[in-house]
Amino acid sequence: xxxxxITTQPTYxxxxxxxxxxxxxxxxxVSMMTAFIGLEQSAIGQVTKAMETKQRMPVxxxxxxxxxxxxxxxxxxxxxxxxxxxxxxxxxxxxxxxxAASGTQAEEALKNTMTxxxxxxxxxxxxxxxMGADGVYCMIGxxxxxxxxxxxxxxxxxxxxxxxxxxxxxVQSAKPNPTGATPIHKIIKNKPIIKVPGCPxxxxxxAGVIVHYLTFGRIPELDKLGRPKAFYSKRVHDxxxxxxxxxxxxxxxxxxxxxxxxxxxxxxxxxxGPSTYNACGVMKWNNGTSYPIQSGHPCIGCSEENxxxxxRLYERGSSFxxxxxxxxxDTLGKVALGVTGAALLGHAVATNIxxxxxxxxxxxxxxxxxKELK
Amino acid sequence: MSKRxxxxxxxxxxxxxxxxxxxxxxxxxxAYSSGTMVRLLEEILxxxxxxxxxxxxxxxxxxxxxxxxxTSVRCVEDALDIVVPPNAELVRNxxxxxxxxxxxxVHFYHLHAMDxxxxxxxxxxxxxxxxxxxxxxxxxxxxxxxxxxxxxxxxGKFVESGQLGIFANGYWGHPAYKLPAEVNLIGLAHYLxxxxxxxxxxxxxxxxxxxxxxxxYLVGGMACxxxxxxxxxxxAERLAYVGQLLKDGKEFIEQVYIPDLMAIASFYKDWGAIGxxxxxxxxxxxxxxxxxxxxxxxxxPGGAILNKDxxxxxxxxxxxxxxxxxxxxxxxxxxxxGDNKGLHPWKGESKVKYSGPKPPFEHLETDHKxxxxxxxxxKGNAMEVGPLARVLVGYARGREDFKAVVDKALKDLNxxxxxxxxxxxxxxxxxxxxxxxxxxxxxxxxQLLANIKNGDTRxxxxxxxxxxxxxxxAFGVGHTEAPRGALAHWINIQDQKIANYQLVVPTTWNASPxxxxxxxxxxxxxxxxxxxxxxxxxxxxxxxxxxxxxxMACSVHLYDEEGKTISRISVLGD
Numbered sequence: 033x034x035x036x037x038i039t040t041q042p043t044y045x046x047x048x049x050x051x052x053x054x055x056x057x058x059x060x061x062v063s064m065m066t067a068f069i070g071l072e073q074s075a076i077g078q079v080t081k082a083m084e085t086k087q088r089m090p091v092x093x094x095x096x097x098x099x100x101x102x103x104x105x106x107x108x109x110x111x112x113x114x115x116x117x118x119x120x121x122x123x124x125x126x127x128x129x130x131x132a133a134s135g136t137q138a139e140e141a142l143k144n145t146m147t148x149x150x151x152x153x154x155x156x157x158x159x160x161x162x163m164g165a166d167g168v169y170c171m172i173g174x175x176x177x178x179x180x181x182x183x184x185x186x187x188x189x190x191x192x193x194x195x196x197x198x199x200x201x202x203v204q205s206a207k208p209n210p211t212g213a214t215p216i217h218k219i220i221k222n223k224p225i226i227k228v229p230g231c232p233x234x235x236x237x238x239a240g241v242i243v244h245y246l247t248f249g250r251i252p253e254l255d256k257l258g259r260p261k262a263f264y265s266k267r268v269h270d271x272x273x274x275x276x277x278x279x280x281x282x283x284x285x286x287x288x289x290x291x292x293x294x295x296x297x298x299x300x301x302x303x304x305g306p307s308t309y310n311a312c313g314v315m316k317w318n319n320g321t322s323y324p325i326q327s328g329h330p331c332i333g334c335s336e337e338n339x340x341x342x343x344r345l346y347e348r349g350s351s352f353x354x355x356x357x358x359x360x361x362d363t364l365g366k367v368a369l370g371v372t373g374a375a376l377l378g379h380a381v382a383t384n385i386x387x388x389x390x391x392x393x394x395x396x397x398x399x400x401x402x403k404e405l406k
Numbered sequence: 407m408s409k410r411x412x413x414x415x416x417x418x419x420x421x422x423x424x425x426x427x428x429x430x431x432x433x434x435x436x437a438y439s440s441g442t443m444v445r446l447l448e449e450i451l452x453x454x455x456x457x458x459x460x461x462x463x464x465x466x467x468x469x470x471x472x473x474x475x476x477t478s479v480r481c482v483e484d485a486l487d488i489v490v491p492p493n494a495e496l497v498r499n500x501x502x503x504x505x506x507x508x509x510x511x512v513h514f515y516h517l518h519a520m521d522x523x524x525x526x527x528x529x530x531x532x533x534x535x536x537x538x539x540x541x542x543x544x545x546x547x548x549x550x551x552x553x554x555x556x557x558x559x560x561x562g563k564f565v566e567s568g569q570l571g572i573f574a575n576g577y578w579g580h581p582a583y584k585l586p587a588e589v590n591l592i593g594l595a596h597y598l599x600x601x602x603x604x605x606x607x608x609x610x611x612x613x614x615x616x617x618x619x620x621x622x623y624l625v626g627g628m629a630c631x632x633x634x635x636x637x638x639x640x641x642a643e644r645l646a647y648v649g650q651l652l653k654d655g656k657e658f659i660e661q662v663y664i665p666d667l668m669a670i671a672s673f674y675k676d677w678g679a680i681g682x683x684x685x686x687x688x689x690x691x692x693x694x695x696x697x698x699x700x701x702x703x704x705x706x707p708g709g710a711i712l713n714k715d716x717x718x719x720x721x722x723x724x725x726x727x728x729x730x731x732x733x734x735x736x737x738x739x740x741x742x743x744g745d746n747k748g749l750h751p752w753k754g755e756s757k758v759k760y761s762g763p764k765p766p767f768e769h770l771e772t773d774h775k776x777x778x779x780x781x782x783x784x785k786g787n788a789m790e791v792g793p794l795a796r797v798l799v800g801y802a803r804g805r806e807d808f809k810a811v812v813d814k815a816l817k818d819l820n821x822x823x824x825x826x827x828x829x830x831x832x833x834x835x836x837x838x839x840x841x842x843x844x845x846x847x848x849x850x851x852x853q854l855l856a857n858i859k860n861g862d863t864r865x866x867x868x869x870x871x872x873x874x875x876x877x878x879x880a881f882g883v884g885h886t887e888a889p890r891g892a893l894a895h896w897i898n899i900q901d902q903k904i905a906n907y908q909l910v911v912p913t914t915w916n917a918s919p920x921x922x923x924x925x926x927x928x929x930x931x932x933x934x935x936x937x938x939x940x941x942x943x944x945x946x947x948x949x950x951x952x953x954x955x956x957x958m959a960c961s962v963h964l965y966d967e968e969g970k971t972i973s974r975i976s977v978l979g980d
Contacts, residue, residue: 088569097445099959100420101468101619108605108618115598119560123569128417132520132576134948135413141575162445168760169778171442172422173414174767203465204445211446232468232619235605274638287624288866292631295638317617321609321647324616326638329629332461332622340450345458346871 088120089246090145090153092184093127096170096177097204097213098159101232102195103129108235110319117239121246122154128172139173146187154245155188155223157181157216160197160204164212181219190224190251191216192241196334199227199259206340217258226251227258231334234315237263257337259309268305268331271313274298287328298325302346304333408435410769413944414442416951418517420469421958423917425951426770427933429941437926437933438772439917441779444758444962451907456482456899457871459907460623463895466909467960471619472505472611473888474895474909474960480698481895482625485882489697491864494627496854497614499693500648501621502886503847504610507655509889510793510840511607511663513955515593515600518833521949522670523585523593526578529562531591539588544665548599557595577945584673593670596662603662607655613644627866632858640865645858649851656844667837668818671830678821681829681950683932685714686787687795688722688915690894692887693846705846706796706839706887707803710784714827716802722784724883724894727753730910732780735922736772738762739780746922748783751896751908752881778962781918781927782910790928791891791915792954794826797835807845811838829932832953873902888912890957913961916954929954 093103107114118124124131125145126138133141145153159177162169167176185191193216196202205213217225228241241260244252252260269275277283277297284292284301299306305313308331312323324331330346333339343349407430414424422443428436451462459482464475476498483490490498533555540549564570577583585593608618614630615621622629633639691701691708701708709719723729731748734741740757741747749755761775770776783789800808815834816823825831870876878901885894891912898906916928926934932950939946 088567088571090569095422097443098421099465099468101465101471104468104471104619107601108608110605113602113605115601118571119564119598123571125569125571125574127572128415128422129420130516131417131572131574132525133574134415134417135944136942137575137577138415138417144574165760166764168762168765169444169446170422171765173424174412174765176765177443179766203447203450203462206450206462208449210449211444213445231465286868286871287629288627288631288864288868292629293633293639293863294636295633312617318605318609318612321612322616323612324622327612327614327616327622327630328639329616329622329624334620340462344455345461346455 088123090149091122091124091156091242092142092145092153092188093124093129093156093158094177094180094184095128095172096157096159096161096181096197097211098195098197100129100158102158102197102238103127105232105235106194106238108318109239110236112239112243114239117242122242125153135173142184146184150187152189153187154190154192154242155184156192156194157198158194160201160213160215161219162204162211163214163219164210169211178219181216185220185223188223190226190245191220193217193225193227194238195233196229196231196339199229200337202231203340206338224251225258226254226260229259229264229335229337230310233335234263234311234317236315236319237311263311263315264309264335266309266311266314268308268310268313268325269303271311272305272325273313274325292328295328298328298330300348301330302344302348303330304336304339304342304349305331306349307342308333308336308339310335409941411938411941411944412769413947416948416956418520418948418952419956419958420467420960421956421962423951423956423958424770425929425933425944425947426772427938427944427947429938432937432939434933434936434938434947437930438770438776439779439919439927439929440770440777441917441958441962442777443958444778445959446758448907448909451904454904455873455902456485456897456904457625457873459897459904460625463907463909464620464623466911467957468619470505470509470888470890470957470960472501472615472621472623473886473893474911475621475623476502477884477886477888477893477895477909479623479625479884480886481882481884481897482899483698483882484884485880485897485899486625486870486876488626488867488870489699490627490867491862492697493632493854493857493862493865494867495694495698496850496857497628497630497865498623499850500652500847500854501611501614502693503843503850504607504652504655506843506889507659507840507847508604508607509955510836511600511659512604513836513889514663514667514833515597517955518952519593519597519670520573520576521945521952522583522674523597524578524580524583524590525561525573525576525594526565527583527585527587528590528594529558529565529587531558531587533558533591536588536591539669540592543669544661546661546665548595554591554595557598558591561594577943580943580945581939582945582949585670586673589669589673593666596666599662600658603658607651607658610648610651613640613648624866626868626871627864629866631865632863634858634863645855649848652844652847652851656848659840659844664837664841667834668815671819671834674830675819675821675825677830677949678825678828680936680946681832681932681953682827683934684788684790684926684928685712685827686789687711687798688784688789688791688892689795689799690722690724690885690887690892692885705842707800707805709799709803710789711795711798711802712787714824716798719799719802724885724896725752726750729785730782730894732782732910733921734775734780736775736919737777737780738775748786751894751910752898752906754896754906754908775919777919779914779918781921782915783921783925788921788925788927788931789915790932791912792832793836793839793889793891794832795891796887797838798826807842811841829950829953836955876902888960890955890960891915893960909960911957911960913954913957917956917958917961929956 693705
């Protein structure tokens, strides 16, 4: 899947200049071409302009059952900043959040892009689609979101499913999913779909996905669940700076206790980092300012499917649905390790070479926690 | 003979809003406001852990992010009789102020400005004159002729490309645009600057709540422990970061937002007599300075005003059965004992029942039910909530800080106080309270530092975190002032689980359909008599609707599906 036609091709004017011709040559060429394709002389200016100007990637951004946190996160991107994305990189032809036009004029803008750039535009979807009651739980311009999605996806080159709503249904699909909130990939089957889960996804991740598409001319490599590998291949737990505390058995027992002030591991107060694939631990949020765990709150697992129904927020991870092979290895490790302090030390050193002094200092405390964890 | 026009989607808002309006002799004769999306979050909350509710309802809205989470933890704390430590209150207040600064600036530049600023006309501006003008109203450093000239070239190139993106099909050249080209260019320049600025102030949320949008909250306090001698806790570096962000944010509001607001407003004074609407205003109040329960010492005082009479203030009681009630005469729901009765949120019952036309459709059946929003009333009155209500109540309460900003603005614009009851008044009030919250944010910040210095490092009251400590049955209300207005959540906890959870949110007050008596809600009332120069280009409608800053995802909520009746909760001796 590439989008060469739109982003990687230089304009005709650039091409002409590169080959050593002058602007006068270029205009002469345009005049000839205009006559050749049967246009009036008055169209020369228009053709010249069109050939001089490089097209930006047309983007349609639909909003369905959502809270707009994805759009908000997108505008938080620090690199590239959103003003540059909007002015230089893409042509955001439809988005209810930011576009100037409303009503008929908004619908026209949508239609224009769908017709003019058929097969070439990028379709972004924020929000889930309610399938209950024939779709009347989300209507725009008198149409259901399902009708709008089906029409807009037909001519899309690719689809980005922004956030957990579009990727897996998010909060409105939590039990009992009363509106039949449905993610995009369960409705549209014949287009490449990039899932960018998270509630919301990190702003720089969203910008990163778009920039990847524009820079390399193809969609990013996806994992088996359809998420870009670049951002969703590592567990928050594995990239967490508090991981050594976990390995050492040092935990926050309750919020605001002494261990919380020391920044120990939040696993026992419900951290879902061990079962959550996201880039929070590496990229952090808001241009690297912090991320939930750094600010003392457990990861709630917002980029995982059905995270609203995977146990309570402050419940220890044992009841995670899909607490997989990798993470149970940790758990098994813990159970075995709890037996003796020596074993604890052994495991800790094995997983954290070079941290042995640190571990030793906290060993006694860790042993106590270890027993409780068991 | 009037003509019905439809504006759907209303863009540059949060969510899905449809306006139908009847136009006669160039003015709006009647208007209908409809929310067209629903997610049924309240049903999803049933049976869940009350401590988790803040995360679910936080997802009600990602634009006024954090504010539903704040209301939710207060609601549960009220039910369980938890008093949070002063530091937690201060952190919540600082996050509240940062949220206002962010939300109001983004609203002004990115959601509202294009109703007043003609982007294409900005290309005709003289950069030198623009620079002189900019320097005469503010000492913001980015105002050289070169700065405006470069920007103009960049936008010129953008427009020439023929791909207008978000500016495509705007109402450029419409006769209602009145700004000189130079002011348009300043507006456009600051649209882009504000887009870059807004990602900074929210870092306050990231520091305390781990991320933005949707920072984390905690029943009992906040999770961001103070650890001044640890790299993970709130230490000197983290706190200094917050201080810098608040200071920079205040600078932007005072040197960019307010000068632009006043400059633009000075060309649209006629809008000080358009879009007034109800004249009834209501505020719950927020920003505690002596604990959440001491409502008399809030920075934003509560109260209600009726018929624009600011000499009389009424108190609002969220727990009284006959004060706040929701009606469904024109909403796609059913009540068990008939659709004409109003229900207090603690007794709220809902059954969604869409009875509108089958999509795709041209018009709603506005004589019948026509919205997913319910219709809330205070003692039977339709009330407007939001920045204007807050500024009026603060002014009416005689608060010096409110009087100072309001009187100065009226004097600078040379308009009487009556001009506040309007579209322009709403837009101006939002700016004025941004100035106040920017100041207050720094006051709260100084208090937080002083507390820590004095040895108080508590951030959460955890003695009632364990459900085993809870009573078998508990009821709570939590309130706040969301950027868009008065917000409250009501909870009923039975056997450690949520038995009922109700939200009555600002945009429901403002954007709801009329009630059974035919009383219009705020949006509909404010559109009456609004002039419409070109019925194919609904610019004037957008001006007034945007002056409320609609947030539709917030406003729609209910908790039932397909005819199933939920268990009714018995409260207040019922």
